[in-house]
Amino acid sequence: MVAIKRWFLHTFTPPWRWRLAFPAAVLKDIEIAVKQSECQHRGELRFAIENTLAPTWVWRGLSARQRATEVFSTLRVWDTEENSGVLIYLLLADREVHIIADRGIARRVHQTEWDAVAHDMQEAFRDGDFRRGSLEGIERITRMLTTHFPAVADNLNELSNKPVIINS
Template sequence: MEHVKRIVRHLLMTHLQVRRAFPQETLRAIEHAISASESTHIGQLFFAVEGALSATSLFKGLSARERAVEVFSQLRVWDTEHNNGVLIYLLLADRSVEIVADRGIHAKVESREWVAVCREMEAAFRRAEYQRGVVAGIQAISQHLGRHFPAQASGRNELSDRPVIL
């Protein structure tokens, strides 16, 4: 029964609903938060939101985590000099957040720490506090990146700070 409910949620999700949750001012605030974050470390953050999965993906039972890994690869978040790219992926129809971290940072931060950040963001999303949830998630991830990949004079921005709506 839960599988059927999930399919219905995804089929009913519209681009307009995604834009209501993430209007331009929210996207700009997220971009600014990523930019400010990256001034404190050499890690690379990327935020992507997807309204719903395709019907094919739904019927195959693709999880938010599996989709996040696909997006991580498609957006080339893994392609950073220090292998320290981090994708924050939101599947809006499920209100599910996934963090996919490249091997350089994944080796230094335990999975349970990423999961804790995801659950905090999801709690904010349940209250329809999308901007607050994403910005708080960026700040939490930045603490890990700052600890393990502190800012350097030679650090450069390898990934766009601009959020992506898929």
């Protein structure tokens, strides 16, 4: 995307725009899906939605992927006992999804697998189906984590299951 066009998009997108894609019922469905997912494996999922980036960040060339990495750190997704956190990050203005996995999971699941899930989520979002895209993405991530990090008897919930809305 041309830098100036991207800057205008981030600067003039209304701050409430995310509510159209993710009304309260969809956010609740995501929270329930994350909770159910985490009962099946030892991974910890966080779902983060950011409407736009600060115009100065866009002007300086901050990519959605770079921002996802910052959010991974800010939300402390890395701070789990088994290094098994996974962030699903959506930047609405850029229509991009990025999945960042902590080092414990990254050793077992290659980034190309996460990118395939993110791509399919983006396709559903382009069709305007944010609920389906989110829930199917969580379902696919659940299957990967169940394979590599199956649940144990004392499966702790280390991170909040509630989606986070980031206001830049």
